[in-house]
Amino acid sequence: MGQPYRVDTESIMHETIDGEVVIVNLQTGTYYAFDGAGEFIWDRLSGAGCSLERIIDDACRRYLGSPEVISAGVTRFFNALQKEQMLKPTDSDADAPPVAEALAPATEFQLPQLNIYTDMEALLLADPIHEVESDGWPNLK
Amino acid sequence: MAQPEVVAPPLPEDQLAFFSAFAEGYQRALDATELVERQYLIAGYRVALRCAGPALLPAVTPALEHLRAEIRPDPDLVIDLFDARSTGMRLPFLLDFFMQRVRAKWWEHLGSRRELKGLDGEDLRCAFHPGPDILSVLDHSSDRALYWVDDAGKIPYYETGYPLSVILNWWLAKRGRQFVHAACIGTQAGSVLLTGKGGSGKSTTTLACLDSGLRLSGDDYCVIDTATLTAHSLYNTVKLKGLADVERFEHLKHCVDNLDQVQDTPDGERALIYLQQHFPDQLMRESPLRAILVPRIVDQVETTIAPSSAAHAFKALMPSTLFQLPGDARNAFQATARLTREVPAFDIALGSDIDAIPGVIAAFLRELNEGA
Numbered sequence: 338m339g340q341p342y343r344v345d346t347e348s349i350m351h352e353t354i355d356g357e358v359v360i361v362n363l364q365t366g367t368y369y370a371f372d373g374a375g376e377f378i379w380d381r382l383s384g385a386g387c388s389l390e391r392i393i394d395d396a397c398r399r400y401l402g403s404p405e406v407i408s409a410g411v412t413r414f415f416n417a418l419q420k421e422q423m424l425k426p427t428d429s430d431a432d433a434p435p436v437a438e439a440l441a442p443a444t445e446f447q448l449p450q451l452n453i454y455t456d457m458e459a460l461l462l463a464d465p466i467h468e469v470e471s472d473g474w475p476n477l478k
Numbered sequence: 479m480a481q482p483e484v485v486a487p488p489l490p491e492d493q494l495a496f497f498s499a500f501a502e503g504y505q506r507a508l509d510a511t512e513l514v515e516r517q518y519l520i521a522g523y524r525v526a527l528r529c530a531g532p533a534l535l536p537a538v539t540p541a542l543e544h545l546r547a548e549i550r551p552d553p554d555l556v557i558d559l560f561d562a563r564s565t566g567m568r569l570p571f572l573l574d575f576f577m578q579r580v581r582a583k584w585w586e587h588l589g590s591r592r593e594l595k596g597l598d599g600e601d602l603r604c605a606f607h608p609g610p611d612i613l614s615v616l617d618h619s620s621d622r623a624l625y626w627v628d629d630a631g632k633i634p635y636y637e638t639g640y641p642l643s644v645i646l647n648w649w650l651a652k653r654g655r656q657f658v659h660a661a662c663i664g665t666q667a668g669s670v671l672l673t674g675k676g677g678s679g680k681s682t683t684t685l686a687c688l689d690s691g692l693r694l695s696g697d698d699y700c701v702i703d704t705a706t707l708t709a710h711s712l713y714n715t716v717k718l719k720g721l722a723d724v725e726r727f728e729h730l731k732h733c734v735d736n737l738d739q740v741q742d743t744p745d746g747e748r749a750l751i752y753l754q755q756h757f758p759d760q761l762m763r764e765s766p767l768r769a770i771l772v773p774r775i776v777d778q779v780e781t782t783i784a785p786s787s788a789a790h791a792f793k794a795l796m797p798s799t800l801f802q803l804p805g806d807a808r809n810a811f812q813a814t815a816r817l818t819r820e821v822p823a824f825d826i827a828l829g830s831d832i833d834a835i836p837g838v839i840a841a842f843l844r845e846l847n848e849g850a
Contacts, residue, residue: 350808352815357789359815361800363807364590368797370789454793456675457801 341386342415342424344379349423351379360423366457369421371414374400374407375449378414386427389415400446407446414449421453486596493602497617499573500624504530507560507567517553518545520646521655521701521710526553527642533564533630538641540735541713544754544761555649557623557642561630569626577606577613584608591804598804603648605804610634614644618652635736639715639750640699646712647805655701655710656813657805659798660770662695662709663687663839668768668847669695669709670839671702671821673795679773679828683835685716685727690836692843693762694753702767704813707821709767718749733757768846769822770795771839776827781838783826791823 344351351360358379361368371379377399381387393411397404418424511531516539518525524547529535538559539546560567568574580587580594584606589595594604603616610633616623623645627633647657660673661684674680684697695711702709718724721742724731733756734740734749741747753761770791771783796814800807824842828835 350811352792352811354789354792354815354819355787357787359789359792359796361796361807361811363800363811366590366797366801368793370793454797457797 339388339390341388341391341427342382342419343386343427344383345423345425351383362421362423366455367421368454368457369423370452370454371449373447373449374410375414375451378411378449379418382418382424396446400444402446406448410446410448414451417451421451488597488599488602490599490601493597493599493604496573496597496604497602497615497624499570500613500615500626501558501622503567503569503573503626504558504560504624506570507531507562507565510565510567515549516542517547517549518542519547520545520712521650521653521703523554523650523653524550525555525557525646528556528558530558530560531564533561534559534627534633537630537633537638538625540752540755541639541641541715543752544711544714544758545763555621555623557625557645559625561627563629563631580606581608581611591801591807593804600806603645603804605644607637607644610637612637614642616645616648618649621649623649635739635747635750639717639748640713643699644804647803650701651805651809651813654704654813656704656810656817657699657712657799657803658702658795658814658817659699659802660795661697662700662711662762662765662767663692664695664709664762664765664768664843665693665840665847666762666765668843668850669762669765670769670771670843671700671709671767671795672771672773672826673791674773675794675798677775679775681717681719681723682832683773683826683828683839685718685730686832687836687839688716688730688753688757688760690840692836692840693760693765695762695765702817704816707767707817708764710764711762714752714754714761716751716753718751720746720748724749766850767821768843768850769824770818771824771826773826773828776829778827779829779831781827781829781831781835783824783838783842786823786825788818788823790825791821792818 348362348364357370357372358376359370378392381392393408396407396411507530514529514532516527562568592605594606598604601618605614611628613626660671661680662669662671672680695709696713697716699712700709701712721740733751736750739747740749772794799814800810
């Protein structure tokens with residue numbers, strides 16, 4: 338298995354509500370949401386750590402569907418999380434145990450889509466004197 | 479541009495020295511004038527404002543007037559307020575020197591949420607608002623806060639409309655009272671939060687509900703007791719966007735507090751109405767929270783309400799609640815998540831018949847109240 342990663346909890350908070358994961362980066366103000374298989378992938382990364390390869394293996398046991406499609410979907414989602422700096426590498430001994438066979442395939446694999454919301458980002462990065470309306474910070478021009 | 483970054487926790491000794499210097503500044507201002515005290519019952523707590531002189535009263539009290547209470551000993555929170563200009567007292571030398579530096583290079587000294595880097599911590603909260611130059615500090619261990627501004631006469635209208643929000647948000651959050659960026663509409667029997675981004679119809683709906691039989695707890699902020707799911711009023715302020723909005727709600731024009739300052743430009747000053755002065759019976763201090771409504775404007779005449787998901791309500795309520803106020807964002811995130819899990823969420827599709835909107839909400843609330 339490869340390098341395990343886990344959620345960078347110093348700046349990231351997350352809640353799962355109605356099967357939808359909502360994440361916020363407290364440093365940048367960006368927030369995110371996803372559902373489908375994204376919750377399963379996120380769950381694997383929220384613990385001590387998990388490698389991409391382990392998540393793909395687990396997802397192939399967890400979901401019905403072509404292993405190629407699942408692998409490509411998980412990899413794309415994982416890369417999107419990395420690009421948004423939500424993950425950090427962790428100890429190589431920390432790879433999570435595989436998901437129990439008992440969970441094996443129950444539902445179709447639904448391609449996870451990371452929705453990114455940046456409307457709050459500008460608030461945190463704004464010049465509170467020159468880039469705000471007369472309403473004052475954080476109401477931007 | 480202020481750059482978000484993680485900073486080391488402040489030293490308690492530095493925090494104590496800072497707070498002591500600030501408190502000394504208040505005492506000097508008080509010695510130069512007289513104590514003017516007001517007390518308010520805010521979300522179940524007695525909060526005392528102890529002003530050094532009367533200069534700050536017009537800036538910080540109108541929006542809280544509906545919560546005013548008799549003065550009694552031992553308030554739960556004391557906020558000491560002072561300004562330099564009216565009292566003729568500058569801050570103590572080293573603090574004044576430091577604040578001049580913060581003002582000159584605020585981007586070096588403030589975090590992404592206007593907290594003072596190197597001083598703001600869990601027990602002692604410090605934030606500075608450059609521009610109007612407002613310094614807010616709260617010591618949780620003594621339940622004492624200090625609020626300083628250079629010139630009370632230059633406090634901007636948005637601070638007057640929603641005063642002391644930084645300190646109150648810090649303090650109330652520790653007591654399970656969560657500030658939320660939402661309007662609160664209803665009756666004593668039950669209320670709804672109305673939350674959404676700018677342009678979603680929240681303000682129009684709130685204004686339409688005035689004089690409709692429904693009451694308001696707030697148009698922009700209110701406080702939720704997350705244990706009992708009770709909505710508490712905080713400010714009796716209602717805001718109109720500009721002259722166009724004032725004309726649209728012509729019947730409210732005579733109530734606008736700052737009409738001569740309102741400009742109909744994107745950057746123009748917004749119109750403020752204090753409901754306590756003009757519609758005291760329309761105010762609701764507290765009510766059981768029944769639902770969260772997420773508004774959107776639709777191309778139809780009728781207004782309709784339909785169930786939505788808790789995640790949708792969370793995404794509507796959480797971002798501006800978290801990022802519009804300094805405070806503990808982690809607690810606010812968890813509190814708003816709990817709130818949206820426990821309170822049912824609905825979409826309200828706002829039709830073009832604005833006058834009919836209050837009736838739709840009132841009927842909806844009656845159903846919820848009967849089922850509660």
